[in-house]
Amino acid sequence: MRIPGSNIVLPLPNALPRENPIQNLKPGQILQATALSDTQNSQLKLQIGVTRLIAQTQVSIRSGQHLTLSVEKGGEFPELRLLTNLSREQLQANALKTLLPRQQPLAQLFDKIAIQLSNTSSNPAPGNVRQAIEGLVGRLLSTDQPQFQQQLRTALQNSGLFTEAHLLQGSGNPADLKLNLLRLFELINTLLPGKGLNPQQSAAALAASDSSGTPLPPDSPLRFLLDLLKQLDGGLARIQSNQLASLPQEDPTRQTWQFELPVRHNEQLDVFRIRLQKEPGKSGEKEDAVWSLALRMNLEPLGPMRVQLRLQGEAISSVLWAEQAETTSLIQNNLEKLRSALEKAGLDVMKLEACQGKSDGDEQLPRGLSLLDEKA
CATH class of the missing domain: 2.40.50 (OB fold (Dihydrolipoamide Acetyltransferase, E2P))
Incomplete structure (x- = not known):
């Protein structure tokens, strides 16, 4: 190095x-x-x-x-x-220095892709690029699928977090998000003048003129490709940042996984932001480990939502936030169904609450509310 x-x-x-x-x-x-x-x-x-x-x-x-x-x-x-x-920490820090300035939320990339797919009258994308985009979206997890719950686990495996590990095992999946984004990136790169434009240069190229000195119009196919290339680079940097943040820690009793999962819902695209943590319990025993899950999503017509879940042994607690009052009421009216389903799965429900509030906040829980009952 x-x-x-x-x-x-x-x-x-x-x-x-x-x-x-x-x-x-x-x-x-x-x-x-x-x-x-x-x-x-x-x-x-x-x-x-x-x-x-x-x-x-x-x-x-x-x-x-x-x-x-x-x-x-x-x-x-x-x-x-x-x-x-x-050391792993040094390699991680050096890589993040390069990735953090480039990364962009995957939601920005898929917002652009959704606009492109819905724009059938004026479509600046070449046919092979549009076909590749449609193939990428077609492989995404869909809430309309009858086996959504069963396929969710596979989608998490194909979120890009484990791409290299799967390739080393010789089991690269055609539905792997990172691989498909890389393929689309390479396809666009081969269509650009000069074949091999550095994605960090694409922002400057967007404002550049063509060979005749005329500024690129907003609906120019070249401008579209340059902009999409930049969005793809930012999305890939985001996946790599999540991979670095999810590397095994020195303490084997602690581990964090974080990733973003694109999901199709009612002909729209949303990105689930997921953070999964494993921490030792009070006694430090393996079976006493505490698992916590934070999930952020924005599904129409429910609006922005955030879910926090905590599992220790068979004891589970969850708090759900929704920004819209109607969604909060809907969740509250269905909490007993959720409790019944969890208990049917063999879990001991300690706490189950629905709250109204910002879905992107960093607050843990409302004052006086704990995920786990201290008496448990």
């Missing part, structure tokens, strides 16, 4: 020039080093042998970390390449 800008720029005062072997380094030489400081302001203090130096790097390295370096360029200011495997 190359460290951008990893030039050694200045020996510290205790490294005398005539005793400094760093200037004699040759390309290909392997060095062992120790970090004497954390990376701060793109600078890092290193010790190589008896020589102490200051290196420039964008990689987050911690004080005391042992590094294996390869000399890329010799001379007065050698350039080194990091060979040491970084």
Whole structure:
């Protein structure tokens, strides 16, 4: 892994020039080093042998970390390449630095796709692109399907969170969301002038002119493709960010999975935002683990909703928020049916509530309300 800008720029005062072997380094030489400081302001203090130096790097390295370096360029200011495997936390942090500025909620991408599919009179998309979009949407989970509950688990597996794991097992699914978005991205990229436009450049290209110097009109097929390419890049970055956030933690008793799941509902597209957490119980025993689920959705005509669920053993509690008063009343009128279904599944319902409030808030529960009864 190359460290951008990893030039050694200045020996510290205790490294005398005539005793400094760093200037004699040759390309290909392997060095062992120790970090004497954390990376701060793109600078890092290193010790190589008896020589102490200051290196420039964008990689987050911690004080005391042992590094294996390869000399890329010799001379007065050698350039080194990091060979040491970084920790999972460091790799995760470095990847997120690249992904976070690009990511966009999947809802934005699928809003654009929905508009494109509904616009049959004026359609700027080439036929093969529209066909690919229709195929992508056709593979999404639909609430109209009679086996929605059974297919939900498969849809979660194909949400893009486990794409690489499935490919390594040789079981890539044609309905995998990330794979289908990548295929659509590549298809559009091959249709653009020059074949291979960097998606980060597409925003600037949207405002650019064509070869004759005429600005691209809003209904231009090229402008549509550039805009969709940018949305696809942002959606793929979002999936990758969720994958990084869902990596196994050092503490095996704790784990978080978060992902976004596109769903077809009444000829519309919605994106379920899901966060699943596993935490140890008070006793720390495996069977005492606490599972919590947070789900946000916006299905017409119910409007924005948020569900929080907590499961420990066979004890389950849930709170449902709805922004619309009519939806809140509807949920309250059906809570007993939900309770009966949960009990029929063998669960002990400790708490079941419906509240009116913002579905995108970060508040946990209304004051005085707990998911689990303390007496349980």
